[in-house]
Amino acid sequence: MKDIENRVNLSAYKKEMKEVLQRIVKAMPAYKELLFFVKCVVNHYLTDLEKNKADIVVIGSNIPEELVLVSGKMPYWILGGSRVSSMWADDIVPRDTDPVSRSGLGYILSGFAEKSLILIPLVSDSTRKLAYILKSRGLKVHTFHFPPVKDAESLLEWRRQYELCRDAVALHLKRPLTKRVLQKSQEQILMVKRQIQDFMEISQSTMSGSSRMFILGSYYCTDNLSEWSFQLECLTARLRKEQKHQNNEKSKVLLLGSPVYFPNYKVPFLIEEAGLELFLQADYTTLSMQGCIGFESMQKELAPNTFYGHDTSPAYVKNNSLYERILKLLTEKEIDGVVYHVLKGQIEYDFELGRFEELFEKLDIPVFRLETDYNYQDIEQLRIRLEAFSEILNQRRYRRFGKETVAM
């Protein structure tokens, strides 16, 4: 603990966490079932960080979970959403580095992962260079490469990477990771993902978008997945009881682009403050948590292939998986507008925007590109722009359904 305090300013970090947590909890319905998830997040971001106990640390959400779940306990996922931890890495990375990579590096440099095996999926320039920075500082790093064009040949390479990662985890844990053990993990993950799907369906009318995001995000915070899954089942059951009629008043917004990770809830909060309903967050982290196309029929032995085949991260030359997922989503759900979130430095999302703009233009769905970072200087400007976007969506809704369906 003292060690961490020597390196970084923990009080600012704690303050950041506390402020966002308070705000989220305030917006949540008063169900006792929610307490577990709040505790999960608090433990992960505050208590565990200070304990220096993680066996395996995973940067980002691109590593197939079964590889790390086999250790018997959850790994420490570093998704990177903290403004304060991103400042801890300020002197090490170039000015234009995206805040997610900064924040992730900041966490690790705080010193809690000194004895851990750090798994880094090589999905962008920053992850590649981050891997080198950490390796050169004497940390134990294993990289997992994602071939950028999905075809039969690259699938073989991806399988090789999968096996190498499995070996690295086994070596670190000093425990053989057999097929049976991996399959067991896969089964558990499949079950949890089904529950997440259930939760997402049921919670739509009873919880705000940011609260749902928070619950979903706590998946990466738990150190006991079985318990987390049981608690989610309880919460879903409670929500099913409390389920209201579909709320049609607010314009429904799909949040696309750069993933939003706790505690950086600036954008979801702003969307809700502008009178919009954050209907769904559709990035590679949340989409992978909700399963994938054909996920029910997925064969266990092909699970790793499915992970690669349906990965919606921008690590590919053409992100067809995300495009197909969004197309499917649009046939199933009604969306009034799209907020396309681009974190400064995450250039891949900006490249992908053009294709989505064309798609949404055809479907007559307005798209709003919002560029930001983890700082709060731009918040008022973003608020004004989002309020204007909200006005547009409400006007369109008014023209379509009449006055009574529009929340003013």
Add this chain to the structure above:
Amino acid sequence: MSESSEINGRQRELFIRKSTRVAASYLKRAKALSEMPDAAKPFFDVLENTYVKLADIQKPEDMKSIGTLCVMVPAELVYAAGAMPVRLCSGSYTAYSIGDDYIPRDACPLVKAVMGFGKIKALPAFDNCSLLVAPVTCDCKKKLAGVIDSVKDTIPLHIPPLKKDDADTEVFLKELYRLIPLLEKETGKQVTAKSLAEGINMVGNAQYEMSEFLKYRRHDPALMSGTQVMSVMNAYSYMPVNMWAKQMHRLNEELKLRLGQGHFVSRKNQPRILVTGSPIAFPNIKVPLLIEEMGGVLAADETCMGERGLYDPVSVIDASFDGMMRSLASRYTKPCTCPVFVDNSQRIYRIKQMIKDNKIQGVIYHVLRGCLVYDYEYQLMEDAMGKMDIPIIRVESDYNEEDVEQLRIRIEAFIELIKLKELKKEA
């Protein structure tokens, strides 16, 4: 909006006027630097033909052009398929401003310039390429491969991010094998062991001439201006390799003569600078020009459009087809010091070696805006140079001329600093 109406005739006319003017002015400035060897003229003619006269590349009529977007595409393989590789990494400011409308704001200018040429259709060297091979190196090139296929058939080439293990080279080898039928389909010619060996020999010959040329480049005082050297190396992108090697041989002969006559273009005490970092692609030669206009000598470069592109020859141990393919895969990944690789510490060793060989007194670290991978390595370089007591400066630039005066002041101050340091040493 239809593709054709996106860029209308007037825009195209303006583009041509502006881009040819900029290219001509840089050529003029480079030629005017010091006594340019007569044998360097053909290289400048090639750049003039490509960027000022907007003529197609001079090559046999039945030979197709294959565009490449990086030095990691084996030229030997393209020659073996009966085509000519044309490196399309461009430094055109005007194409950059066109590409700016199609590529995200924060992407690197090189990628924007490539996209700009793809859209404007005014550069025959680009337009006449029947195919593009785009190595997936950095994020910008990766995503460019996904969008430029709307203007030209593109084959993304997977580059493994690690290069130490044989298994990683094997990944690239598979990619090269995948590339062969696609090239054959395009050219209608088969890649055989014989044609591959010929391709390797042709490029090897050019590499030999290049290595000779680099020996002359190392000479202190300089035999030829560094900006002109960079232009000569840039011309490689638009010349058939045999022609380039032939002209290079002539240039080497002339430099040999100059050496014998003691005909130098710099003084003994001029600060010798090495440029490293993001690619310096013609016509964006403002940094080399500024160095030399401010009294420095550009004595070496560690850039992909410069020395790195032709530095290491393919070493064939096994002359079978597969043996040659393995040699190619190894040559294009293992010695490559591009920062897209996770562990690129050998770049620092290479630069240290170059500092020693070329008697370098200062390093200019060139970062194109948005070129994150090079920026990441600056700190490592700074530490290494600090230990060697070699001054280093990071200059960030873009494809426009707005920052020229600011760069001039910084480079001038850097050169003064080196001079002062040397004076102190002597004292």
